[in-house]
Amino acid sequence: MKLLFEIVCMMKIYKFVELSTLAMAKRHVSLKDLAAELGVSVSTVSRALNKHPDISPQLTEKIQRIASERNYTPNPLAMGLLKAQTKMIGVIVPDIVTHFFASVISGIEAVAKEKGYFIVISSSSESLEKEKESVDNLIKSRVEGIIACISQETNEYSHFQKLVDNELPLVFFDRVCEGMQVPSVTVDGHKAVQSIIQHFKDNGCRRIAYISGPNHLNISKNRKEGYLEGLKDCGFDFQPELLVECNLSAEDATLATHQLLNLKNKPDAIFGINDTIAFSAMKEIKRYGYKIPEDIALVGFTDEFHATVVEPSLTSVTHPTFLMGKEAARLFFHSLEKGPAYSEKVILPTDLIIRSSSVRSGII
Amino acid sequence: MKLLFEIVCMMKIYKFVELSTLAMAKRHVSLKDLAAELGVSVSTVSRALNKHPDISPQLTEKIQRIASERNYTPNPLAMGLLKAQTKMIGVIVPDIVTHFFASVISGIEAVAKEKGYFIVISSSSESLEKEKESVDNLIKSRVEGIIACISQETNEYSHFQKLVDNELPLVFFDRVCEGMQVPSVTVDGHKAVQSIIQHFKDNGCRRIAYISGPNHLNISKNRKEGYLEGLKDCGFDFQPELLVECNLSAEDATLATHQLLNLKNKPDAIFGINDTIAFSAMKEIKRYGYKIPEDIALVGFTDEFHATVVEPSLTSVTHPTFLMGKEAARLFFHSLEKGPAYSEKVILPTDLIIRSSSVRSGII
DNA sequence: ATGCTTACCGCAAAGCTTTGCGGCACATGA
DNA sequence: TCATGTGCCGCAAAGCTTTGCGGTAAGCAT
Known part of the structure; x- marks a missing residue:
């Protein structure tokens, strides 16, 4: 005792x-x-x-x-083990420093936070290899699914198909894997570009060039269709030399612009597939000593914050980035609830914001 | 049988x-x-x-x-439970869409990925309240520590002190909680601003204005000291009306610029505490019809990508953002190994990149 | 033929939470 | 007084991994 x-x-x-x-x-x-x-x-x-x-x-x-x-x-690890859910969403973006992606991420995060989820961001650096690594790492981390914008190199989808096969929710935004039956949120690039062409015509432009992105990307194809149809609508013939492709980098955009400006019959209007491209084009046009918009009118796409800061301010198509992120997250949670069959496609509207870079006074 | x-x-x-x-x-x-x-x-x-x-x-x-x-x-949840580590780092930033923060995050992620860690990003939206929430949420998520840049509202540090008390690694970058014994990585704003003042003087400026941030932030204080000392070095008297404070938003920067331009004796040079402020100032100066740099020279801080796109291109101080992120992550892992006593302070060098917005031809 | 070494392999516990089921004790009715 | 009922609470398992310790078999030597 x-x-x-x-x-x-x-x-x-x-x-x-x-x-x-x-x-x-x-x-x-x-x-x-x-x-x-x-x-x-x-x-x-x-x-x-x-x-x-x-x-x-x-x-x-x-x-x-x-x-x-x-x-x-409560210890989330124990809960995760018990409930078999980690409350994590994987997000794969080509890069994180571009305003567009950062803004979409903000939108995703806003919805995720509301639902008690948090997001794990992985950058593919526009590389297919790194994108595959990202998918693997995220799966290893036991994310409950992935929201992704594919890299510009991505032309085969086996790594994403793996997700679908495992019945993990997958949602694409902006750049999608065409043919895959998964939810996605994109913008109506086709219509947007048509309105750009019309706008160019209204301002007296006749030789309209388009600096496009890699051909296998849906956004390139989509906007190219709009370009071709826009030309047709306006009664312009398609001139192959006015359509140049670039890899979405600032350097390549400079080269593409260079190519256009060296044409015997140079363009009087240039449309860049995004604002980064348009900014590079703007620099190069200035370097050549041409006036914007008098000699060459210029329009971008995405409406980054700095579009209003450059001189002349850049006409651009607004991309509802934050909303795009929110929609992507919404689709994600739907997919989580409804299972693999769910594959809603959301197409967001855009708006052409007209600024100085494309308005020629005295015309019309 | x-x-x-x-x-x-x-x-x-x-x-x-x-x-x-x-x-x-x-x-x-x-x-x-x-x-x-x-x-x-x-x-x-x-x-x-x-x-x-x-x-x-x-x-x-x-x-x-x-x-x-x-x-x-291996199931990371089970491993986490066993080893009592989640391999997650919490990162708190004022916002994610600013190039500066996005770039630092990239740096952090690069090092984290190398070490097998991943990062959970939480945005404080420059709000003290949300920052506190972020800290709580990250602790709940069992991150192994936090890397943070405090919000501009943050003037008391109890939520961060809580981390230190719990012996969780904490690292600050750029904006730090002064007085706390934790590792941090900042830039030498003092010296950077001195060189700016000297540069202004070399270009014939005499009335140099400074649009500063909230006074309790270390970066504001630091750069203000550099401003005052720079003026002294150059033999200029400090004019109180040339030092205005703003809350780091584009709108408030516009107001601050407005205030400076309405002075009876307006400045002939303006220095903005960061490039966002400088961009706003640039717009406002143009709106008033003044020429840059002839009427008013302009210099920013951080050297965002778009500094080269605006017209005139903006003179700015390079902020080694990616390196800053890498250093912050390095300090974090040191802190994780060495325990709570560790509190190394890293001060990164900057460089003044001179562009058109501050160079007056014919001077000197 | 028996004892001992060696080479392999499995049990169980720890880390944390939830939840069905069983159990204890007290109270109430017969 | 005994039996039934009710209100509370604890045991144990599941989810997954690692690892110390115990155990079994074969092989070798005596």
Whole structure:
């Protein structure tokens, strides 16, 4: 009996030491810690915190008070293991420093946060190889699904197909894998470009050039169709030399512009597939000593913040980036609920914001 | 005996059903799945995959082959629970769409990926309240520590102190909580601004204005000191009306510029605490009809990509953003290893990139 | 033929949470 | 007084991985 008493005493001392040192070093309190402190079982604490009717109101109140004092929060790892969900969404973007992608990410994050999810961002650096790595890493991290904008190199979709085969939700935005039956949110580039061509015509332009992106990308194809149809609508013939392709980098855009400006019969209007391209074109046109828009009118796409800062301010198509992110997230959660069959396609409207770079006074 | 045989048969059937349907619906294979398939125990599979010498080479080879065929990857939740580490770093930034922050995040991510960590980004939207929420959410998510740039509203540090008290690594970049003993990486704003003042003087400017940020921020104080000392170095008197404070928003910067341009004795040079401010100032100066740099020279800070696109191109101080992110991550991992006492301060050099907005031909 | 070494492998616990089921104790009715 | 009922609470398992320790078999030596 005496021995037992001593053992109990030692245990108390041990417990004390544990609380004063180990507990300090320990970052988070667990149900077990609370249970030990309160002298009840772990399950009772769990039930009390979840307001289970089996636990008496007084005890429930007491447990909740202590839990809040000790800043208890459930361990998401344990919950994840139990519920088989991590509350993580993987997001793959070509890069993160471009305003467009950063803004879409903001939109995704806003919706995700609302739902108690958080996002893990992975950048593909416009490389197919890195994109595949990203998918693998995200799967390893046990994200519940992926929202992606494919890299400009991506021309085969096996890595994304793997997701679909595993029944993991997958949503594309802006650049999509055509032919895959998954939800996506894009803009109506076709119509947008048609209106650009019309706008050029209204301003007296006749030789309208288009600096496009890689041909396999849906956005390139989409906008190219708009370009061709826009020309037809306006009664212009398509001139092959006025359609140049570039790889979406500033350097390549400079080269493409260079090529256009060196034509025997140079264009009097240039449309860039995005604002980054248009900015590069603007620099190059200036370097050649041509006036914008008098000699060459210029229009971009995406309406980055700085479109208003450049001189002349850049006419551009607004891309509802934040909304695009929110929509992508919405589709993601739908997909999570409704399962693999779900594949809604959302097409967002755009708007042509007319600024100085394309308006020729005295025309019309 | 016959009964026992039947039971075994049923178990086999059950097992078959489990493999064919449940296993299909299941996203990831576990050690248990592999063990069942191979007819060995879970621990043997685990040891084989970790190349433990206790397992025979033949069996090890076989297990590794099957594991790779089945695309087995360890469940990070289980590992996290076991090792008490989540491999997640929380990153808090005022916003994500600004090129500066996006670029720093890229730097952090590069180092984190190398170490097998991934980052969880949380935006404070320049709000103290949201910043506190972010800290709480990240702690709840069991990040192993936080890398942060404080919001412009942040003037008390209790939420960050909580991290330090819990011995969670904390690293600041750019905007820091002064007085806290934690690692940080900043730039030498003091010296940078001094060189700006000198540059203005060299170009014949005499009334140099400074649009500063909120006074409690270290970057504001730091650059203000450089401003005052730079003036002294150049033999200029400090004119209080030439120092205006703004809240780092484009709108407020416009107001601040407006205020400066309405002075009886207007400035002939303006320095903005960052490029966003400088861009706003540029627009406003143009709106007033003044020429840059002839009437008013202009210099920014951070050297965003678009500094070269605006007209005139903007003189600015390069901020080594990507490097800053990498350094912040490096400090983070040091802190993780060395414990709470570690508090290295890194100060990165800057460079004044001179462009058209501040160079007056014919001077000197 | 028996005892001992060696080479392999499995049990179980820990990390944390939820929840079905079983169980204890007290109270009430017969 | 005994039996039934009710209100509370704890045990244990599941989710997945690692690892110390114990155990079994084969092989070799005596």
